Amino acid sequence: MNLSTKQKQYLKGLAHNxxxxxxxxxxxxxxxxxxxxxxxxxxxxxxxVKVASEDRDTKQLIVEAIIRETEAEKVQVIGKTLVLYRPSEDRKIEIPRK
Structure with a gap:
C-alpha cells in the first residue's frame, strides 16, 4: 500500500494531537x-512511536526495520517521533482516495 501525498497530509492532520x-x-x-x-x-x-536514538543513522535504520516488520506505512518522522498507519480489517479511519 502506497499513500499519496494528499493521503499523508490527511493522516498527519489526524496524528497531530x-x-x-x-x-x-x-x-x-x-x-x-x-x-x-x-x-x-x-x-x-x-x-x-517514540524512537530512542541519538544517532541519526541508527534512528533511520530502526524506522526502516519497524516499517518492514509491521508492514505499516510511514506517514512522517519528526525528531524522535515516528507516525505509522496500517489499516485494520474493520477500517476505523477513512482516508481520501488518491
Missing amino acids: LKPVVLMGANGLTEAVVAEIEIALNHHELIK
Whole structure:
C-alpha cells in the first residue's frame, strides 16, 4: 500500500494531537517492542512511536526495520517521533482516495 501525498497530509492532520503509544527504551528495537507496535496498529491504525536514538543513522535504520516488520506505512518522522498507519480489517479511519 502506497499513500499519496494528499493521503499523508490527511493522516498527519489526524496524528497531530496524538501522543506516542509506544516508547522505545534503551534496549532498542526488541521483539517485545515490535509486538507492542503491532497491537497498537491493530487497535488504532494510526499511531506515534517514540524512537530512542541519538544517532541519526541508527534512528533511520530502526524506522526502516519497524516499517518492514509491521508492514505499516510511514506517514512522517519528526525528531524522535515516528507516525505509522496500517489499516485494520474493520477500517476505523477513512482516508481520501488518491
